[in-house]
Amino acid sequence: MPQQPPTTDNRIDATQLSGLELAMDGSSFALQGADCSGNSWSLNLPSACLQQLILTLPNLAVKAMRAQHHDDSLRIVYPAHTVAVELASDHQTFILTLRTEDGFHVSFGLSATQCETIGDSPRRAQLMSKDLSQPS
Numbered sequence: 001m002p003q004q005p006p007t008t009d010n011r012i013d014a015t016q017l018s019g020l021e022l023a024m025d026g027s028s029f030a031l032q033g034a035d036c037s038g039n040s041w042s043l044n045l046p047s048a049c050l051q052q053l054i055l056t057l058p059n060l061a062v063k064a065m066r067a068q069h070h071d072d073s074l075r076i077v078y079p080a081h082t083v084a085v086e087l088a089s090d091h092q093t094f095i096l097t098l099r100t101e102d103g104f105h106v107s108f109g110l111s112a113t114q115c116e117t118i119g120d121s122p123r124r125a126q127l128m129s130k131d132l133s134q135p136s
Helices: 048-069 112-133
Strands: 014-022 028-035 040-046 082-087 094-099 105-110
Touching: 040 048, 094 112, 105 112
Parallel strands: none
Antiparallel strands: 014 028, 028 040, 082 094, 094 105
């Protein structure tokens, strides 16, 4: 049985997200939208909540897409427009930044071994592709 959200007197059944606003000092942000009656709403949160949202929303989006399409193999894939690798200030960690054409970007800290694995991935994928396409 699907789990029902907790009931609350302040529940907003939003139909759209219409804006995002960051406080001038960066201490808080607001999500703005409209509810099913056309009324505007605003949810103000401390900026410390951004990290939670950044880490939670991608997984939630994948779960929603998989549930809607009844397909657990689906993934959200963004085409990379640019790829950058930099050496971090500790001189041991490599920072891999992937950026889409519209400016979305994410950075990961990698070890040298992880970078080597990524660098070898196209060759390994090509070998696997050849193995799969050859008749047994």
